[in-house]
Amino acid sequence: MSLTARISGTRVRLRLTLLYSVLFLLSGAVLLAITYVLVTQGGSSVGMSTFSSSPSGDQSISNIILGNGGPGSPPLTGSERRLVEAAQQQAARQHAEFGHQLLVKSGIALAIMSVISAALGWLVAGRVLRPVRTMTDSIQLISARNVHERLAFTGPGDELKALADTVDGLLGRLETALDSHKRFVANAAHELRTPLTVEHALLEEAMLDPDATVDSYRARFEDLVVVSEQQAQLLESLLVLATSERGLDRLESVDLSELAGSVLGASRPRACEQDVAVVTRIRPARVTGDPALVERLVANLVDNAMSYNVPDGWVEVATGTADGGCFLSVTNTGPPVPPEMVDRLLNPFQRLARTADDGHHGLGLSIVQSIAVSHSADLSVRARPEGGLAIRVDFPAEKSPAISG
Structure with a gap:
């Protein structure tokens, strides 16, 4: 674990320890206050009950101290009254001293327990944060070379387990994206x-032809122009693919019927x-999206339908x-497409017949598919039993544009 991560983990542990200690101190102070109030308010009644519970032989003494004469008894003399006042004052002083001692000793006990609670809070916070530190250490060891590794956190189904499972899911998606990126780069390079x-x-x-003429050079240059155009088309397609995967920069109201x-x-x-015969069933259909990308989607579907067709097809x-919502569907005749190839055709650089000079790069x-995903549209591709494909793109209902370029 790096020094920064260790310092951050220590800070979190210290904050948890302080939180536990403060909560214990507050609850202890509240308990002490309640106990003190109950004891001080109930002290006089406790003293009176003690005197009243004296043996029967001392009943006269307790009556004198409490200032209670029996039925028909003569009133207290002056000396007896002073004795009663002195006893009451002594009881009040004892009660105040008892409350003071209770408060002091309880405060000392609370202070000692606060120190103990801080130590226990530090241990408990470390125990609580231990799984987080373990996950942090494991994540820091994962790189592009071992992105296949997972946390594989074991434990009860609590929040920490949910966090570890979420991180594992994120790593899985990241591994898939990296693998797709590697394949894309390799195919693009090829x-x-x-x-x-x-x-x-x-x-x-x-250069090596000793009998080269102007006409032969012109023919070579024409071939070079064709190759250069193919390179430009490939680079443009790669740029559009990268742009559509990045997301939408602007949203506008687009009419699919006009673009089609x-x-x-x-x-x-x-x-x-x-x-090739072209059959149209075009009706108004307005969607929200990037006009350039939606137009490229329509153009690619039409170009694909015409490129992979048969003579006298449609x-x-x-x-x-x-x-x-709105939909766009493009159906065409063509060579039979194996059903297991349908999903593969949606991946970059995949086509039924690999021909170097057909002008297509798959x-x-x-x-x-990338443009459809960026527009939250559903793309369905189905191989027709007679040959060719039936492709449909279902766009969601038109929304108010929220992004402008």
């Missing part, structure tokens, strides 16, 4: 290595070129409202 290798090969071929119409309008030439795009659906 995807970037391919166009760089092709680019290097084209440049090397042009705009994206489909830009995709018409491509659909005609690939001989793509159906629908928007609307349902169950108090980021489309992972970006869609």
Whole structure:
């Protein structure tokens, strides 16, 4: 444990000790005050009961001291009255001395017990904080290399056990995130290595060709432009993915039908070129979100549906409202997709057929999922038995924008 952690733990233990001691001191003082009041207020009645309980042979003496004459007895003489007054004064002094002694001795006892309670409080505070120190030591030993380790706290199901279980859950989520980050970085490096290798090969071929002409150089440069565009698309996709996972910077009211119409309008030439029919069932559907990210979500779904299609296939795009929210669905024909591959397609750099020059890097659906999560939307992907996918995104009800960029 570091010095700072030890000092902090000692401060907490000292505060708990002081709290225990103060509580004991206050409760002891209250108990002492109650005892003192009860004793001092009940002293005279105790003395009178003592005198009244004298034996029958001394009944006359007690009557004289108490100033009580018997029935028909003569009044007290002067000497007897002075005797009674002296006895009463003596009793009052004894009562006051008794109260003083009680107060002093009780105060001494309270002071001694306060010291003992402070020592016991220090021990009890250490006992209470021992599991916290154990968890702190274990957490400080966990790093990126051994994030798989857990506290594994054993004990009764109290607040400390709940805290340890919460930390274990946090470590589990952190381990999952780190593993995902490592896979993402490795896949990104692999995807970037391919166009760089092709680019290097084209440049090397042009340099080593002794019979190179202007036309051959122009052809190499055209190939380099294509490779450069692929790199730019990959970097842009990575940037969008990182942005969507970071969260929303602004919220606006967005109409899914307008975005879908705009994206489909830009995709018409491509659909005609690939001989893919486009079916639309677009109805107004307003959601709250980042317009750029929502548009990227629609564009990725439409691009994915057209890219992985078959000749004479079709793509159906629908928007609307349902169950108090809005939805966007994109369904397409295409090659059969194994059901076990559906969930994998939502991970970065995953695609059915890995082709180096197809212009796709397997980021489309992972970006869609990330954008859907950032907008609290539900994404469902289903493989159609006839081939292709049926994808639906259900957005929550429109809310008043609270974030502005």
